[in-house]
Amino acid sequence: MTDETEAELTGATARRRPKASIDTIGGRKLKPSTMMMGHGYDPVLSEGSLKPPIFLTSTFVFPNAAAGKRHFEGVTGKRPGGAEGLVYSRFNGPNQEILEDRLAVWEEAEDALAFSSGMSAIATLFLSMVKPGDTIVHSGPLYAATETLIARILGRFGVHWLDFPAGATRAEIDAVLSRAASGNVALIYLESPANPTNALVDVEAVAASRDAIFKGTKPPIAIDNTFLGPLWAQPLKQGADIVVYSLTKYAGGHSDLVAGGVLGSKEHINAIRLMRNTIGTICDPHTAWMLLRSLETLELRMSRAGENAVKVCEYLRTHPKVEHVGYLGFLEEGSRQADIYNRHCTGAGSTFSLYLKGGETEAFAFLDALKIAKLAVSLGGTETLASHPAGMTHLSVPEARKQALGITDNLVRISIGVEDADDLIADFEEALQAV
Ligand SMILES: *Cc1c(COP(=O)(O)O)cnc(C)c1O
Numbered sequence: 001m002t003d004e005t006e007a008e009l010t011g012a013t014a015r016r017r018p019k020a021s022i023d024t025i026g027g028r029k030l031k032p033s034t035m036m037m038g039h040g041y042d043p044v045l046s047e048g049s050l051k052p053p054i055f056l057t058s059t060f061v062f063p064n065a066a067a068g069k070r071h072f073e074g075v076t077g078k079r080p081g082g083a084e085g086l087v088y089s090r091f092n093g094p095n096q097e098i099l100e101d102r103l104a105v106w107e108e109a110e111d112a113l114a115f116s117s118g119m120s121a122i123a124t125l126f127l128s129m130v131k132p133g134d135t136i137v138h139s140g141p142l143y144a145a146t147e148t149l150i151a152r153i154l155g156r157f158g159v160h161w162l163d164f165p166a167g168a169t170r171a172e173i174d175a176v177l178s179r180a181a182s183g184n185v186a187l188i189y190l191e192s193p194a195n196p197t198n199a200l201v202d203v204e205a206v207a208a209s210r211d212a213i214f215k216g217t218k219p220p221i222a223i224d225n226t227f228l229g230p231l232w233a234q235p236l237k238q239g240a241d242i243v244v245y246s247l248t249k250y251a252g253g254h255s256d257l258v259a260g261g262v263l264g265s266k267e268h269i270n271a272i273r274l275m276r277n278t279i280g281t282i283c284d285p286h287t288a289w290m291l292l293r294s295l296e297t298l299e300l301r302m303s304r305a306g307e308n309a310v311k312v313c314e315y316l317r318t319h320p321k322v323e324h325v326g327y328l329g330f331l332e333e334g335s336r337q338a339d340i341y342n343r344h345c346t347g348a349g350s351t352f353s354l355y356l357k358g359g360e361t362e363a364f365a366f367l368d369a370l371k372i373a374k375l376a377v378s379l380g381g382t383e384t385l386a387s388h389p390a391g392m393t394h395l396s397v398p399e400a401r402k403q404a405l406g407i408t409d410n411l412v413r414i415s416i417g418v419e420d421a422d423d424l425i426a427d428f429e430e431a432l433q434a435v
Contacts, residue, residue: 018042021101032105032230033299036292040101054289055094060086077274080266090280095288100261102295103251106230107243109263113273114288118226118246119145120281121260125222125244126150126187128275132158134186137177139166139201141405142191143224143246144393150189159186166192166199167337173202173209181213190240191224192233192344196353196389196413197406198326200340207239220268226250227379231302232347242268249380253294253301259283301382302350304418309350311421312414312428316354321362321432323410326353350416351379353406360409362435363388367412369434372419372427379415384424386414 062068074083104112115121140163164176192201222242242264313327329348331338373384
């Protein structure tokens with residue numbers, strides 16, 4: 001029986017489905033790095049093409065009217081789980097579906113959604129969860145645009161917020177959540193490590209606090225995992241319900257696209273999908289295709305970048321012109337941050353803070369003398385990037401808050417890429433001589 005006649009007979013899918021993906025061999029569970037080469041795509045459905053074609057179409061033909069109706073029941077949420085077939089490209093497409101299947105694999109999430117940017121993912125998550133009068137409790141600091149979205153934009157619609165510092169203890173988290181619980185807490189939103197402080201959030205403590213304080217319906221915990229995910233941190237395992245990504249960074253990994261992702265249980269993803277279907281924040285098929293290519297080398301790229309960062313940071317930390325290196329690999333043994341790191345992380349990433357001796361003059365001299373590292377904001381690409389937060393990404397942050405966050409004029413942010421580590425060290429050595 002062909003897929004088509006089977007679909008017609010069961011009336012269930014009315015669509016050719018890829019053959020089931022293999023996720024175990026001889027009882028051995030396959031690793032994500034293996035599954036990225038085939039999961040969710042069956043070449044038989046695309047003329048045998050080894051790689052998925054890019055499906056440039058705005059709409060999809062229904063096999064019959066009843067199937068069209070059934071699909072719309074899925075799109076509109078009359079039936080949970082989304083449409084069983086493809087309908088219209090604001091809702092989904094083959095490239096995005098394969099991408100979503102593969103994204104979910106990395107964190108063993110039940111389901112995932114792809115978005116046109118990290119911020120459109122975060123905005124769609126918020127819009128699907130909050131209503132006027134609700135409170136969002138969040139860790140701080142957050143990515144600047146996320147803070148703007150919560151405080152200034154959702155604030156205009158009567159949404160309140162309360163925050164606790166990223167490194168907060170269980171008691172401090174309890175205090176903030178208890179205060180917030182007098183209102184309706186719609187969402188607990190975390191970002192770990194915080195940018196640019198690199199402070200880790202104790203997700204286990206946040207989940208335990210939430211469970212102790214909220215009886216009955218509990219607000220979901222969402223976390224931005226852009227800096228360490230999916231290789232070095234998987235917060236669903238520590239009790240988060242929803243994971244958010246700027247796929248622009250390590251997941252995309254080549255500084256050539258902008259996209260976002262959200263992972264979680266089917267129940268949460270269904271609610272977020274309904275909002276995405278309404279406002280159209282899905283990523284385009286070409287970007288989805290690029291991300292499929294990126295995911296094939298994700299583990300290679302992130303592993304190499306992580307190894308390079310260890311070597312570069314070891315070199316920098318003893319240099320006489322360096323005041324301090326804020327790198328997760330150098331947490332003080334026995335400290336609370338080291339304890340969170342040991343429970344939550346499997347690697348220190350490749351993005352860190354370099355504090356030079358001096359101020360803006362020294363930082364700028366260093367940045368202007370770099371030859372391999374590129375002077376640009378963003379992170380997680382194959383190439384090493386360096387930037388000056390106080391004068392660039394955090395320029396509009398008030399002076400007092402900058403000081404509180406450690407965003408001083410001598411701070412340089414560095415994201416290490418996959419170049420040769422010794423070449424990078426030579427570049428930093430020369431640039432430090434120019435300071
Ligand atoms: C870049 C970034 C975002 C925003 O993602 P875009 O893809 O630029 O929209 C959100 N959170 C973190 C931690 C980021 O680094």
